[in-house]
Amino acid sequence: MTQYPTLGTPCRVGSITLRNRVVMAGHGSRFVEWHEHGLSQRQADYLGERAKGGVGLVIQGSGIVHPTGMTFPGINQVWNDSMVQSYRLVADAVHEHGAHIFGQLSHLGRQGHSWASHRELWAPSPVVDPSSRIVPHAMTTREIAEMVDAYASAAKRYIAAGFDGLEVYMAHGYLLASFISPFSNKRDDEYGGSLKNRCRFPLEVFEAIRKAVGDVPVGIRVTSDEFVPGGIELDEAIEAVDLILSQVQVDYVSVSVSNYASIETMIPDMSFPRRPFVENAGAIRKVARGVPVMSVGRIVTPDNAEDILSTGVADLVCVVRPLIADPEWTNKALSGNRERIRECISCNVGCRGGPHRGTTIACLVNPAVGYERTMGIGTLQRTTSPRHVVVVGGGPGGLKAAETAALRGHQVTLLEKAKHTGGMVLTAAATMPYRAEFAGSVTWLRDECQRLGVKILTGVEGTVDTIRALVPDVVIVATGATPGLPAVPGAEQSHVVTVPQAIHDGVTGDHIVIVDCGEADWKSLTTAECLASRGHRVTVVSPTPAGVEIDIFSKPTLLRRLAAAKVNILEYRSLVSIGARDVTLMHGWSKATEVLDSVDAVVASWYGIANDSLRAPLEELGIEVHLVGDSLAPRRAIDAIWDGFRIGREL
Numbered sequence: 001m002t003q004y005p006t007l008g009t010p011c012r013v014g015s016i017t018l019r020n021r022v023v024m025a026g027h028g029s030r031f032v033e034w035h036e037h038g039l040s041q042r043q044a045d046y047l048g049e050r051a052k053g054g055v056g057l058v059i060q061g062s063g064i065v066h067p068t069g070m071t072f073p074g075i076n077q078v079w080n081d082s083m084v085q086s087y088r089l090v091a092d093a094v095h096e097h098g099a100h101i102f103g104q105l106s107h108l109g110r111q112g113h114s115w116a117s118h119r120e121l122w123a124p125s126p127v128v129d130p131s132s133r134i135v136p137h138a139m140t141t142r143e144i145a146e147m148v149d150a151y152a153s154a155a156k157r158y159i160a161a162g163f164d165g166l167e168v169y170m171a172h173g174y175l176l177a178s179f180i181s182p183f184s185n186k187r188d189d190e191y192g193g194s195l196k197n198r199c200r201f202p203l204e205v206f207e208a209i210r211k212a213v214g215d216v217p218v219g220i221r222v223t224s225d226e227f228v229p230g231g232i233e234l235d236e237a238i239e240a241v242d243l244i245l246s247q248v249q250v251d252y253v254s255v256s257v258s259n260y261a262s263i264e265t266m267i268p269d270m271s272f273p274r275r276p277f278v279e280n281a282g283a284i285r286k287v288a289r290g291v292p293v294m295s296v297g298r299i300v301t302p303d304n305a306e307d308i309l310s311t312g313v314a315d316l317v318c319v320v321r322p323l324i325a326d327p328e329w330t331n332k333a334l335s336g337n338r339e340r341i342r343e344c345i346s347c348n349v350g351c352r353g354g355p356h357r358g359t360t361i362a363c364l365v366n367p368a369v370g371y372e373r374t375m376g377i378g379t380l381q382r383t384t385s386p387r388h389v390v391v392v393g394g395g396p397g398g399l400k401a402a403e404t405a406a407l408r409g410h411q412v413t414l415l416e417k418a419k420h421t422g423g424m425v426l427t428a429a430a431t432m433p434y435r436a437e438f439a440g441s442v443t444w445l446r447d448e449c450q451r452l453g454v455k456i457l458t459g460v461e462g463t464v465d466t467i468r469a470l471v472p473d474v475v476i477v478a479t480g481a482t483p484g485l486p487a488v489p490g491a492e493q494s495h496v497v498t499v500p501q502a503i504h505d506g507v508t509g510d511h512i513v514i515v516d517c518g519e520a521d522w523k524s525l526t527t528a529e530c531l532a533s534r535g536h537r538v539t540v541v542s543p544t545p546a547g548v549e550i551d552i553f554s555k556p557t558l559l560r561r562l563a564a565a566k567v568n569i570l571e572y573r574s575l576v577s578i579g580a581r582d583v584t585l586m587h588g589w590s591k592a593t594e595v596l597d598s599v600d601a602v603v604a605s606w607y608g609i610a611n612d613s614l615r616a617p618l619e620e621l622g623i624e625v626h627l628v629g630d631s632l633a634p635r636r637a638i639d640a641i642w643d644g645f646r647i648g649r650e651l
Contacts, residue, residue, distance in 0.1 A: 224281070514541065
């Protein structure tokens, strides 16, 4: 008997039956051919891997149906026939492993910008979107008719490419959702005003799609609450779904939340509770006329999913980030290997941080994302020449190197001078209670290392003599970095401390100044949140916009929490000097100086200094040495894990 009996049961969606109730919802991976905006072999491998891992349904994200909808680079289009072959590549990859695949029909509307398409943004009304800050073009009735035809022809291309069904995207503030919502629809013709009028265009689109593809399963994705003043709220979302289902044959309803003005709720990070918005799906299910309802939003574990399904909140669960973290999430859950699931920590570092930087998605806990063909399931080969590998340092890079080397069949010994493995990840996890989930990235690796027989020695410093006594064939140095201090007058004073010292040992006094070196990532701001929660008055100084490196889905909630905690953030300021009770700053543009008085302590959120001193003496002894993580170059946890994975595979 499976631990999750409902999760593993088949589910009928229109004319097809899914093998289980796990859906990989549509999302942007940016694994596309950027010039023509077609799907790529990487996308086929990426989705095929999740099908191989057991999901019942894969939804290929946002196929843009019209050139005006291409408001972001790296999004796939389906507005001309040249795309059919690339879509067939993806469909075949999913079908090969027994899952079904639906295609999402989308137009991004007024949310985005014109750089990708060199076209105006189309919307129901010329109302500036809070996200794009661009005045869109108000669609004419002729253009509405043109768009209806575009959706229908795009639907036919999906089916020609071998897709099993379709999803009409009516959520997240995109074009169809923007017509439904009074937040964006200010029209006074037959497409505006009453809810019935606001639903007219989406209904015309759906009817045209249904006419184009016949009895192929077609569902809708809707926003149940936009979380903005004047936007769709749950009661009106229920009314809209009831209206749509009374007019057309819909085969499922996928229930989400938000638009780009409330983007943090679309992909909630670890600061949100798990499954925060699933009850909205339950409310909409009451008017769904028996068609399956999908729930989405930080459904991290199969336990979360089973509870949603078994209690009747929804009929299917949409899971994305957990399947990015572990493509075998479904198979592991349904085969009784729940403890082997590499859990998503909802950090958004790779899956949203990649697109935030204009590149493809990645994953902090799964470095194989996007490289499934060469590094995915079944690609790791056992070595024919086992070696003794000594890993020095038990942070994320060292643990990943040890795990990967052990999977290859090497004998692995890991030395960690602290009492516990985990490294700086444990510091990051200690800042706030909700950040504790971040530690899952290293505790899972520790448990896997123990399962694989890695000999972990804690409280043992990896000196040259200690390492030589172990008679290694190869040494992986993962000794991290020493937190640096700014090279300014006064930095040597006792009231100037590093982030780890501030978090673990605390600071004294009322007013604490945190000086960001310019990394502008989580470190300085979560430290500020931590110290403010302990009762300190906190000022953050940054030479860049605060948190500029944090993804746009996580940054808004963090800044709101800091504002609520009365943390003062001074941007475009560089540190000049530190006095006994003051800090002197220089403005980045005017070069004017200013002094902060009554400063009790200064926390330097500064660049690290690589601890790489073991390399030279070990190499002089003729030992093969590899550096990973911060000992190679101080960076982020995701980089350390990438390093450990790469070196572990190459040994």
